[in-house]
Amino acid sequence: MVSExxxxxxxxxxxxxxxxxxxxxDVIVGRIxxxxxxxxxxxxxxxxxxxxxxxxxxxxIGVGLAFYLPWLEIFCGLALILRRLYLGGLSILTALVAVFxxxxxAAKIRGLDITCGCFxxxxxxxxxxxxxxxxxxxxxxxxxxxxxVVSGNRLQNAV
Amino acid sequence: xxxxxxxxxxxxxxTLAFVPGLVQAIYFGDKFSWRSPVPASEMVTVxxxxxxxxxxxxxxxxxxxxxxxxxVPGALPLNEDRWSELLPQFLAAWSPEKKVVIYCSSExxxxxxxxxxxxxxxxxxxNVFVLEGGWEEWLKTSR
Amino acid sequence: xxxxxxxxxxxxxxxxTARAGLKWDQTSxxxxxxxxxxxxxxxxxxxxxxxxPVKFRSVRTSCGCTAAQTQKxxxxxxxxxxxxxxxxxxERTGTQVKTVTVExxxxxxxxxxxxxxxxxxQQLEITPxxxxxxxxxxxxxxxxxxxxxxxxxxxxxxxxSSSPDFQTKVEETGKGxxxxxxxxxETNRQTASTLTIQPEDSQKIFYATARIxxxxxIQ
Numbered sequence: 001m002v003s004e005x006x007x008x009x010x011x012x013x014x015x016x017x018x019x020x021x022x023x024x025x026d027v028i029v030g031r032i033x034x035x036x037x038x039x040x041x042x043x044x045x046x047x048x049x050x051x052x053x054x055x056x057x058x059x060x061i062g063v064g065l066a067f068y069l070p071w072l073e074i075f076c077g078l079a080l081i082l083r084r085l086y087l088g089g090l091s092i093l094t095a096l097v098a099v100f101x102x103x104x105x106a107a108k109i110r111g112l113d114i115t116c117g118c119f120x121x122x123x124x125x126x127x128x129x130x131x132x133x134x135x136x137x138x139x140x141x142x143x144x145x146x147x148x149v150v151s152g153n154r155l156q157n158a159v
Numbered sequence: 160x161x162x163x164x165x166x167x168x169x170x171x172x173x174t175l176a177f178v179p180g181l182v183q184a185i186y187f188g189d190k191f192s193w194r195s196p197v198p199a200s201e202m203v204t205v206x207x208x209x210x211x212x213x214x215x216x217x218x219x220x221x222x223x224x225x226x227x228x229x230x231v232p233g234a235l236p237l238n239e240d241r242w243s244e245l246l247p248q249f250l251a252a253w254s255p256e257k258k259v260v261i262y263c264s265s266e267x268x269x270x271x272x273x274x275x276x277x278x279x280x281x282x283x284x285x286n287v288f289v290l291e292g293g294w295e296e297w298l299k300t301s302r
Numbered sequence: 303x304x305x306x307x308x309x310x311x312x313x314x315x316x317x318x319t320a321r322a323g324l325k326w327d328q329t330s331x332x333x334x335x336x337x338x339x340x341x342x343x344x345x346x347x348x349x350x351x352x353x354x355p356v357k358f359r360s361v362r363t364s365c366g367c368t369a370a371q372t373q374k375x376x377x378x379x380x381x382x383x384x385x386x387x388x389x390x391x392x393e394r395t396g397t398q399v400k401t402v403t404v405e406x407x408x409x410x411x412x413x414x415x416x417x418x419x420x421x422x423x424q425q426l427e428i429t430p431x432x433x434x435x436x437x438x439x440x441x442x443x444x445x446x447x448x449x450x451x452x453x454x455x456x457x458x459x460x461x462x463s464s465s466p467d468f469q470t471k472v473e474e475t476g477k478g479x480x481x482x483x484x485x486x487x488e489t490n491r492q493t494a495s496t497l498t499i500q501p502e503d504s505q506k507i508f509y510a511t512a513r514i515x516x517x518x519x520i521q
Binding site: 041044045048059060063067068070071072074075076079085086087088089091092 | 164165166167168169170171172173175176177179180181183184187191193194195
């Protein structure tokens, strides 16, 4: 676990950013995922139907994902905000967004158009660039948080 | 050090998320089916439907030309192309103690589910069922 | 750090493999037909960005109400074309999602699912569209609620019964909201009536059914 007491000033630009800014980023990103998860938790059958409408995944897998993914997002979002199981939450969310982004970009390159984004039914009317921009921003924030953890650890081990 | 705690935490979170997901799936149990997009309590197999005998009212949700070619004996046509024209004759034949069995061409077609949905929601009929496997399944068991 | 490398490598791999075949402008089209339209047509445009011709193997629709046609069986390299999906609305209402599954001989992209979403405006919502009494049941009035959609203002509703055995009374209960009370004269014999519901200033006619059935009603 990373100790928050150790923040010696080093070459790393990240360490010059005050502690509370990182906490704000944690909370914002955490809340985005809790919101995204909550929207889908309210109507998992609708989410399963949205997934099924694209006829890419078999119905059974779609239903499984529809019930599991939203809760995973909520728990990981909470992990970020409460700083419990923080590393685990951060890595799962980063992996989720990275895979989702890669799949979306791949689909776009191949000419497909997947508009069922991470915000379920609410984001139906957004266009691709808006989706992409938001997802990249979220990924950026998650990577920055990860990098901070990793560099923080290196400092610890060096000391 | 970091790596092992990361894996441990990630696994813990992944497992934790499983629990409410499972509870929710059980809670929603009768509102959906794992096999297909129609809840289990609203589907019926050909065997079950046949067993209902005279108590079943059969409805063919396929397009008119398919109904004309062949259909379940005694079935009434009711499709969304001519809904307001076909509905009154179906309602005239319906009675409260009967079970309505709706079919379209196969497991994959949507028409029977949509007709079922409309009968339940708009006409507020009880005991409306979708035939599992549709017309294809009926043909298999009647030969 | 690791995820950086992961995404980067993945996108390179994907860029390399996605070199071939048909590229679609859109694979998902949303249409908003008017209340009087009989069909909703989606034009799915594509271009063959690969260096080999692409042949269509099959074009299947998710229901009999949708027909799909490709303009050509084979698309030479560089050429453009479209798959036209025609959805016959019939008397469907609400949001309808129909798919067209296209199979080609392009190894990188054998199956493509084109989605046509039609949002069909519903002028009136009538709940329920069917009321019934069992033979011998007390002939109490039953209520049908009619709600006009937000963009279809209805000031007055005209309701007529096809049979004199049933009496109807219309009452406005709110802006664009009405209730129709329907009552049979008696329930001794089986009889039925088609209620014709017509909004003032509208050509469109809506229907509901009232009936005396042959068994005690289990409602």
